[in-house]
Amino acid sequence: MKTDVEELTPTRVKLTVEVPFDELKPNLDKAYKEIARQVRIKGFRPGKVPAPLIDKYVGRGAVLQEAVNDALPQLYGRAVEQSEIYVLGQPDVEVTRLDDGEQFAFTAEVDIRPKFEVPDYDGLEVVVDDAVVTDEKVEETIGNLRERFASLTTVDRAVQEGDFAVIDLAAEIDGEAVEDASAAGLSYEVGSNASVEGLDDALTGLKAGESTTFTAPLKGGERAGEEAQITATVQSVKVKNLPELDDEFAQLASEFDTLEELRADVRTRLERQMRMQQLAQARDRALEALLEQIDIPLPERVVEEEIKRRNQQLEQQLQMAGMTKADYLKNEDKSEEDFDAEVAEAARQAVKGGFVLDQLAVQEELSVQNEELSEYVVAQAMQMNVPPQQLAQYLTENNQLPAVVNEVLRNKALNLVVEHITIKDESGNELDVEAIQRELSGEPPRAESEEADESAETAETETSAETSSSESAEADQGDKKD
Template sequence: MKSTVEHLSPTRVRINVEVPFDELKPNFDRAYRKLAQQIRVPGFRPGKAPARVIESRIGRAPILDEVVQEAIPSKYMEAVTNSEIRAIGRPDIEVTKIEDGDLVAFTAEVDIRPEITLPAYGELSVAVDDLELTDEEVDEQLDELRARFGTLTGANRPAETGDFVSIDLSAAVDGEDVADARTSGLSYEVGSGNLIEGIDDAIVGADQGEVRTFTTKLLAGEHVGKDAEVTVTVQSVKVRELPDADDEFAQLASEFDTIDELRADLRQRLSRVKQMQQGVQARDKVLEALLESIEVPLPEAVLNAEIESRKHDAVHVFDHDDAKFNEFLEAQGKTPEEFDEELRADAEKAVKTQLILDSIAEAEQIGVNDSELTERIIYQAQRFGISPDEYVKQAQESGQLGAIFADVRRGKALATVVRQAVVTDASGNTVDLEELFGRPEPAAEEAPEAAVAEDPAPDTEGAVNK
């Protein structure tokens, strides 16, 4: 086989391939066996008709077509491997010549990962927030723990923020009842913001049995984006009484004997959370610094595929009903043109991020071991509320296992850069991120987890996967 590569742009090539017929003999053998199973030839059992008999019955053209269709994918991959180009996305293949008994020629245009000049990671410098922990924050954590052991008692007064109410809800659009919005006996914490906009203002000050109405925009259902008149009936008002923050509570709610020990533990846990947040902030800022410091030509076909994927996900929520989607945008104060501009900008950033991290992973020879891949699968399965086995099955069926592998590798690539970048807090102190991002790994087979556990990697999955 002979192949040559033409560079059409920094991100796209045309591969010209010529395959001599003597390399296609295995393909011809498989084609004849396949067609022999499909064709009934008098005097021969199914699958036993000789090649010359099959050819005499159906002609040469169907056989050549079967051979070419089977051979091209493997010959294309062979050409890509031999040329050492880094192809991404699906190729556009065109058969240009079939000379029976001589050769088959075809071209394949495909996007490639562009050459990227990477900066010296140690020259990247970012600042993150100071690690501050106040007594008030510890008190908030303690109050949340006390709330788990609190009791609800009836309040002989109008509802206030923080109360728990039982409510009935109904809504009407243009005087027509919205069936999906009707509910009764709903328990709600006033001020939590977990229901529709405007409901907290309507409930505060309402007494048991009182009915109030307010207007709000619906964010889902067939009337999405439209103004609805909502009626809320307060059936009961209850206040949560918290246990005293004393040694007895500490013994009830934890393994500690005193409230001071419990507070100390809460402070330590909060400190770890803030360190984690600081690490995530450092990771995100280092990524932004990378994006700003590197020029990357974007493969147009890959970018367009990412745009279409994001647009599909956005309208899928509305059953691909453009009218409902536009009503939703209007409710958000956004035009379709503005949405398209934002979507394209986000897609460009995602593709650029992946191209840069892939280049770093290749330059640093970063690998992914089984335990790292398993950890990501478990993490993703928990996010979607399914078992790891089910998640793997779905990923295999959708062809996304490669994307999961690539995403873990990119997370490790970014962690490699973060470890070498200069990270300081707002006060100018150097931030030690070794506990979060680990030491530089000695070998891919013994790689420690290189990303923040609760937030493994920036969401780069789905745009560029070889």
């Protein structure tokens, strides 16, 4: 088989492949067997029709086409391997020659990863947020905990902001009821602005048993965005009662006996969260700093696929949240053009980052061990709340393991970058990533005594080596005197 490679662009090539016809013989034999099972010719059992009769009644051309379709994936794979290129996506294949008994040739245009070298990243410096937990943040967290243990008490007065009103909602458009915009016995926090526009103002001042009607665009459902007549009826009015902030609350909300113990635990947990955020920031900003050092062309088709994937992901998230894209853009205060530009830039950075980490893994000769693959699958299974064996089986059956291996390789490449750069917080303190990782994993920090022991062992080793060297020298001098 002969393969020629023509570079159409730095990220796209055209393979021209010529194959001696003899190499198609296994595929032709397979094609005859397959067609023989399908045709029905009098006097022959299925699968037993001889090739000459298949050529006569079905046609040699159909057999050739079946054989070529069967052979193309393997031949294309061999051509890619011979050319030593890293292909991306599916190729555009065209059969250019099919001379029965003589020659078979085809072309394949396909996107490829650009060829480049990752420059030296030693000396890069990134800055992450400070990991400082303020008293205000501790009290805010404890306040959120109090909210979870709050109770509701019915009151006999008009609705005020901050109350919880139990309400019925009904919506109509042009006199027709909108079923998916109606609700009964809904507990709604007045002032939260969590429902249709104008509901908070409409409820304020109403007492139990009273109703009001107002006009507002629907937020979800089949008729989202359309103006509707909405009737809200108050069933009851309730106020929220927060527990007292004392030792009794600490015992109710946690395993601690005192409020001070609870505060100390909250501070420790917040510090841990901030440490984890620092590590995540360090990884993100290390990759950003590395990408700034590299300028490479990107295959537009690959970028477009990434943009499409991100948009589909957002649509799914909005559907689950009962929001439209228009609602999302309004909440984010973004125009459609600004949003599309941000998605496109994020997609380009993601594609570029993947290329750089892939190339770094090649340059550093990184590989994935079975234990690392297992650890990754277990971690993903825990996040998805499924048994690891179930996830592993799914990945295997759906041919997803190569993608998992690639993801683990990219993580290892990024970890390597993080290990070799300088990371400081906003206050100028240099971070010891390894020490933070040990702290988060629950490993004890290296004690000064351990370091002293290591220094003593090193000194003892050096002394022993010097003594041995001195004794050897004396022995040599003695041999010479003798």
